[in-house]
Amino acid sequence: MDRENEEHVYINEEPNSHDVRTGRQISTTHQTPGSSETTEQLQCVQVLLCVVLLTALIVLGTNYTQETHQLQSDNTNLINERDALLSKNNDLIKERNACRHDFFKENNGxxxxxxxxxxxxxxxxxxxxxxxxxxxxxxxxxxxxxxxxxxxxxxxxxxxxxxxxxxxxxxxxxxxxxxxxxxxxxxxxxxxxxxxxxxxxxxxxxxxxxxxxxxxxxxxxxxxxxxxx
CATH class of the missing domain: 3.10.100.10 (Mannose-Binding Protein A, subunit A)
Structure with missing residues:
Protein backbone atom coordinates (compact mmCIF):
# COMPACT_ATOMS: atom_id res chain seq x y z
CA MET A 1 0.00 0.00 0.00
CA ASP A 2 1.41 3.40 -0.87
CA ARG A 3 1.64 6.23 1.62
CA GLU A 4 -1.32 8.15 0.27
CA ASN A 5 -3.65 5.22 0.90
CA GLU A 6 -2.24 4.70 4.39
CA GLU A 7 -3.05 8.28 5.29
CA HIS A 8 -6.59 7.88 3.94
CA VAL A 9 -7.17 4.83 6.11
CA TYR A 10 -5.83 6.58 9.11
CA ILE A 11 -8.12 9.52 8.64
CA ASN A 12 -11.20 7.26 8.33
CA GLU A 13 -10.35 5.50 11.57
CA GLU A 14 -10.31 8.75 13.56
CA PRO A 15 -13.44 9.20 15.66
CA ASN A 16 -13.56 12.81 14.58
CA SER A 17 -11.82 14.55 11.65
CA HIS A 18 -11.46 18.08 10.45
CA ASP A 19 -12.49 19.63 7.22
CA VAL A 20 -9.22 20.85 5.72
CA ARG A 21 -10.93 23.72 3.91
CA THR A 22 -13.08 25.03 6.77
CA GLY A 23 -11.18 23.77 9.75
CA ARG A 24 -14.42 22.45 11.41
CA GLN A 25 -14.54 19.14 13.12
CA ILE A 26 -16.50 16.44 11.37
CA SER A 27 -18.36 13.97 13.57
CA THR A 28 -18.14 10.38 12.55
CA THR A 29 -20.64 9.15 15.20
CA HIS A 30 -23.60 7.29 13.65
CA GLN A 31 -27.24 7.42 15.04
CA THR A 32 -29.64 4.56 14.71
CA PRO A 33 -32.10 5.42 11.98
CA GLY A 34 -35.64 6.10 13.32
CA SER A 35 -34.72 6.08 17.08
CA SER A 36 -36.29 9.51 17.78
CA GLU A 37 -39.41 8.55 15.86
CA THR A 38 -39.83 5.36 17.97
CA THR A 39 -39.60 7.37 21.20
CA GLU A 40 -42.26 9.76 20.03
CA GLN A 41 -44.51 6.85 19.08
CA LEU A 42 -44.12 5.30 22.54
CA GLN A 43 -45.01 8.59 24.14
CA CYS A 44 -48.08 8.87 21.97
CA VAL A 45 -49.17 5.33 22.94
CA GLN A 46 -48.72 6.12 26.63
CA VAL A 47 -50.77 9.27 26.34
CA LEU A 48 -53.45 7.40 24.43
CA LEU A 49 -53.60 4.68 27.09
CA CYS A 50 -53.94 7.30 29.83
CA VAL A 51 -56.79 8.93 27.94
CA VAL A 52 -58.53 5.57 27.45
CA LEU A 53 -58.14 4.64 31.14
CA LEU A 54 -59.36 8.04 32.29
CA THR A 55 -62.35 7.80 29.97
CA ALA A 56 -63.15 4.31 31.26
CA LEU A 57 -62.96 5.53 34.87
CA ILE A 58 -65.26 8.43 34.12
CA VAL A 59 -67.77 6.12 32.40
CA LEU A 60 -67.66 3.61 35.24
CA GLY A 61 -68.06 6.37 37.81
CA THR A 62 -71.02 7.82 35.96
CA ASN A 63 -72.69 4.40 35.62
CA TYR A 64 -72.12 3.66 39.31
CA THR A 65 -73.66 6.97 40.33
CA GLN A 66 -76.65 6.41 38.08
CA GLU A 67 -77.16 2.87 39.36
CA THR A 68 -76.87 4.07 42.95
CA HIS A 69 -79.48 6.74 42.37
CA GLN A 70 -81.73 4.20 40.65
CA LEU A 71 -81.41 1.75 43.54
CA GLN A 72 -82.18 4.49 46.05
CA SER A 73 -85.19 5.51 44.00
CA ASP A 74 -86.39 1.89 43.75
CA ASN A 75 -85.92 1.40 47.49
CA THR A 76 -87.91 4.55 48.22
CA ASN A 77 -90.70 3.37 45.92
CA LEU A 78 -90.78 -0.03 47.62
CA ILE A 79 -90.97 1.58 51.06
CA ASN A 80 -93.83 3.79 49.91
CA GLU A 81 -95.65 0.79 48.43
CA ARG A 82 -95.13 -1.19 51.65
CA ASP A 83 -96.47 1.66 53.78
CA ALA A 84 -99.46 2.04 51.46
CA LEU A 85 -100.21 -1.69 51.70
CA LEU A 86 -99.88 -1.64 55.50
CA SER A 87 -102.19 1.33 55.70
CA LYS A 88 -104.70 -0.36 53.41
CA ASN A 89 -104.47 -3.57 55.43
CA ASN A 90 -105.13 -1.68 58.65
CA ASP A 91 -108.13 0.02 57.07
CA LEU A 92 -109.49 -3.35 55.92
CA ILE A 93 -109.03 -4.81 59.41
CA LYS A 94 -110.93 -1.86 60.91
CA GLU A 95 -113.71 -2.27 58.36
CA ARG A 96 -113.88 -6.00 59.03
CA ASN A 97 -114.06 -5.52 62.78
CA ALA A 98 -116.65 -2.78 62.39
CA CYS A 99 -118.80 -5.04 60.21
CA ARG A 100 -118.52 -7.90 62.66
CA HIS A 101 -119.22 -5.58 65.55
CA ASP A 102 -122.34 -4.19 63.90
CA PHE A 103 -123.52 -7.64 62.86
CA PHE A 104 -123.19 -9.25 66.26
CA LYS A 105 -124.40 -6.23 68.16
CA GLU A 106 -127.44 -5.46 66.04
CA ASN A 107 -128.53 -8.98 65.15
CA ASN A 108 -127.42 -11.29 67.92
CA GLY A 109 -126.82 -9.25 71.04
Missing part, protein backbone atom coordinates in the same frame (compact mmCIF):
# COMPACT_ATOMS: atom_id res chain seq x y z
CA UNK A 110 -123.04 -9.80 71.00
CA UNK A 111 -120.69 -7.10 72.31
CA UNK A 112 -117.29 -6.46 70.71
CA UNK A 113 -114.21 -5.67 72.80
CA UNK A 114 -110.48 -6.14 72.06
CA UNK A 115 -110.70 -8.76 69.28
CA UNK A 116 -113.45 -10.75 71.00
CA UNK A 117 -117.23 -10.87 70.93
CA UNK A 118 -119.13 -11.44 74.15
CA UNK A 119 -122.65 -12.66 74.69
CA UNK A 120 -124.26 -11.94 78.05
CA UNK A 121 -127.28 -14.15 78.52
CA UNK A 122 -130.65 -13.10 79.84
CA UNK A 123 -131.79 -16.61 80.78
CA UNK A 124 -130.41 -19.17 83.20
CA UNK A 125 -128.89 -22.58 82.59
CA UNK A 126 -126.52 -25.03 84.29
CA UNK A 127 -122.79 -24.69 83.64
CA UNK A 128 -122.76 -27.52 81.09
CA UNK A 129 -125.88 -26.24 79.31
CA UNK A 130 -124.47 -22.72 79.25
CA UNK A 131 -121.26 -23.96 77.71
CA UNK A 132 -123.18 -25.96 75.12
CA UNK A 133 -125.07 -22.81 74.13
CA UNK A 134 -121.74 -21.05 73.51
CA UNK A 135 -120.03 -23.87 71.61
CA UNK A 136 -123.00 -24.30 69.29
CA UNK A 137 -122.35 -20.73 68.18
CA UNK A 138 -118.62 -21.12 67.64
CA UNK A 139 -117.74 -19.65 71.03
CA UNK A 140 -117.16 -20.90 74.59
CA UNK A 141 -117.66 -19.70 78.13
CA UNK A 142 -115.60 -16.59 78.81
CA UNK A 143 -111.91 -16.84 79.72
CA UNK A 144 -110.82 -13.82 81.76
CA UNK A 145 -107.12 -13.30 81.11
CA UNK A 146 -106.42 -9.93 82.71
CA UNK A 147 -107.80 -7.08 84.78
CA UNK A 148 -108.91 -5.14 81.69
CA UNK A 149 -111.18 -8.00 80.68
CA UNK A 150 -112.43 -8.35 84.26
CA UNK A 151 -113.28 -4.63 84.28
CA UNK A 152 -115.07 -5.00 80.93
CA UNK A 153 -117.22 -7.80 82.38
CA UNK A 154 -118.05 -5.77 85.48
CA UNK A 155 -119.26 -2.84 83.35
CA UNK A 156 -121.59 -5.01 81.28
CA UNK A 157 -123.24 -7.29 83.83
CA UNK A 158 -125.81 -6.85 86.53
CA UNK A 159 -123.62 -7.02 89.60
CA UNK A 160 -126.43 -8.49 91.65
CA UNK A 161 -126.56 -11.57 89.41
CA UNK A 162 -124.28 -14.59 89.03
CA UNK A 163 -122.76 -15.46 85.63
CA UNK A 164 -121.06 -18.70 84.70
CA UNK A 165 -117.51 -18.30 83.37
CA UNK A 166 -115.29 -20.88 81.67
CA UNK A 167 -113.40 -21.95 84.80
CA UNK A 168 -113.71 -25.38 86.48
CA UNK A 169 -111.83 -27.98 88.52
CA UNK A 170 -114.19 -30.80 87.61
CA UNK A 171 -111.36 -32.92 86.14
CA UNK A 172 -109.08 -32.61 89.16
CA UNK A 173 -110.16 -31.21 92.50
CA UNK A 174 -108.35 -28.01 93.35
CA UNK A 175 -106.73 -27.71 89.89
CA UNK A 176 -108.73 -24.92 88.29
CA UNK A 177 -108.52 -24.72 84.51
CA UNK A 178 -110.09 -22.60 81.83
CA UNK A 179 -112.16 -24.32 79.17
CA UNK A 180 -109.19 -24.17 76.77
CA UNK A 181 -107.07 -26.16 79.27
CA UNK A 182 -104.93 -23.23 80.43
CA UNK A 183 -104.24 -22.33 84.05
CA UNK A 184 -105.44 -18.91 85.25
CA UNK A 185 -102.66 -16.33 85.35
CA UNK A 186 -104.98 -13.72 86.89
CA UNK A 187 -107.27 -14.59 89.78
CA UNK A 188 -110.14 -12.61 91.20
CA UNK A 189 -111.47 -15.03 93.78
CA UNK A 190 -113.64 -13.70 96.56
CA UNK A 191 -112.09 -13.96 100.01
CA UNK A 192 -112.03 -17.59 101.22
CA UNK A 193 -113.03 -18.80 97.73
CA UNK A 194 -112.96 -21.34 96.23
CA UNK A 195 -114.28 -23.32 99.20
CA UNK A 196 -116.77 -25.83 97.84
CA UNK A 197 -114.30 -28.68 97.50
CA UNK A 198 -115.85 -31.60 95.55
CA UNK A 199 -119.36 -30.19 95.74
CA UNK A 200 -118.65 -26.93 93.88
CA UNK A 201 -116.59 -27.34 90.74
CA UNK A 202 -117.66 -24.46 88.47
CA UNK A 203 -116.93 -20.75 88.78
CA UNK A 204 -119.17 -17.72 88.49
CA UNK A 205 -118.40 -14.03 88.35
CA UNK A 206 -120.37 -11.93 90.80
CA UNK A 207 -119.92 -8.18 91.03
CA UNK A 208 -116.12 -7.83 91.06
CA UNK A 209 -115.09 -11.32 92.24
CA UNK A 210 -115.25 -15.03 91.43
CA UNK A 211 -116.75 -17.84 93.47
CA UNK A 212 -117.26 -21.58 93.06
CA UNK A 213 -120.74 -23.13 92.87
CA UNK A 214 -122.37 -26.43 92.06
CA UNK A 215 -122.26 -26.92 88.28
CA UNK A 216 -125.87 -28.13 88.17
CA UNK A 217 -127.33 -24.84 89.39
CA UNK A 218 -128.96 -22.52 86.90
CA UNK A 219 -127.35 -19.11 86.44
CA UNK A 220 -126.76 -16.58 83.70
CA UNK A 221 -123.61 -16.99 81.61
CA UNK A 222 -121.13 -15.16 79.36
CA UNK A 223 -119.90 -16.51 76.03
CA UNK A 224 -116.71 -15.33 74.34
CA UNK A 225 -115.78 -15.68 70.68
CA UNK A 226 -112.20 -14.66 69.95
CA UNK A 227 -111.58 -13.40 66.39
CA UNK A 228 -107.92 -12.44 66.76
CA UNK A 229 -105.91 -13.69 63.72
Missing amino acids: WIYNHSSFYYISSEKKSWNESRRYCTERGADLIIINNKEEQDFVQKNINRRSLFWIGLTDIDEEGSWKWVDGSTPTFRFWKSKEPNGQRGENCAVVHSTVWADYRCSLAYLWICEKNILM
